[in-house]
């Protein structure tokens with residue numbers, strides 16, 4: 001593999017990316033050329049909505065080609081194009097052969113939720129102190145336990161389970177709304193929930209959750225786990241978990257609130273610190289949300305109906 005590195009202003013990123021793909025690039029990655037400097041710019045997009053911009057003011061593009069000939073051709077042809085004005089080819093580098101599977105695996109170590117509750121990839125031994133664990137490998141669906149939003153939801157559940165007077169299942173009937181890999185549903189099962197519905201708009205997430213449930217023997221534990229598209233969620237739940245993002249969480253406020261049983265808990269993640277008030281306002285007709293945890297600029301909001 002060979003990688004062509006280029007610089008582009010924001011308004012050329014799309015045209016140059018498309019041209020690179022037309023010239024045989026197998027992938028094009030775009031990053032902020034000013035990253036780690038004073039000029040670094042944050043660029044957040046919400047799912048289902050167009051990105052706020054196509055790229056950064058100074059964007060660095062990395063295009064991956066299968067052969068050196070293809071990469072050289074792109075290197076020669078692009079500078080002749082009108083749309084390449086103000087862009088530059090930086091260099092062409094060979095990509096060293098690597099054991100990509102091993103390399104990926106080394107990037108996923110066991111994740112500690114609490115000292116005795118861990119997320120552990122299948123190729124790792126369980127840490128000796130792990131009394132409870134979720135076996136989970138990175139896949140197409142979001143949720144490996146490495147993101148603060150997921151970790152805060154799991155920590156919240158672990159705290160409920162750890163209460164001295166907690167009943168056998170501290171969660172009652174559980175809804176994992178936007179289940180991704182199913183990590184929160186699996187966490188709830190490992191922490192004592194016996195009746196769980198996990199739903200997602202993405203069929204790949206539904207599939208991943210089913211596979212991860214099998215890998216964790218959830219059925220053998222006597223847990224009734226139902227997995228499907230959002231319409232599977234029906235009726236009241238004692239615990240409703242949703243780690244999505246602020247915009248969809250606001251749109252979903254009436255629906256999620258309606259699923260929370262009287263006295264039940266709503267647990268929301270995917271929210272940035274500065275978005276706390278807008279979430280409080282969106283849920284105010286039904287539930288008073290409070291900030292229950294925070295990590296790396298993300299917050300966990302919870303409330304009781």
Ligand SMILES: C[S@@+](CC[C@H](N)C(=O)[O-])C[C@H]1O[C@@H](n2cnc3c(N)ncnc32)[C@H](O)[C@@H]1O
Nearest residue numbers: 142143150178179180200201202205243244248
């Ligand atoms: C950030 S991931 C969270 C995955 C996992 N629950 C976790 O905590 O790591 C958000 C998930 O919500 C799903 N999602 C987004 N909008 C949704 C909606 N309106 N209804 C249901 N699921 C949605 C996405 O497909 C994605 O799998």
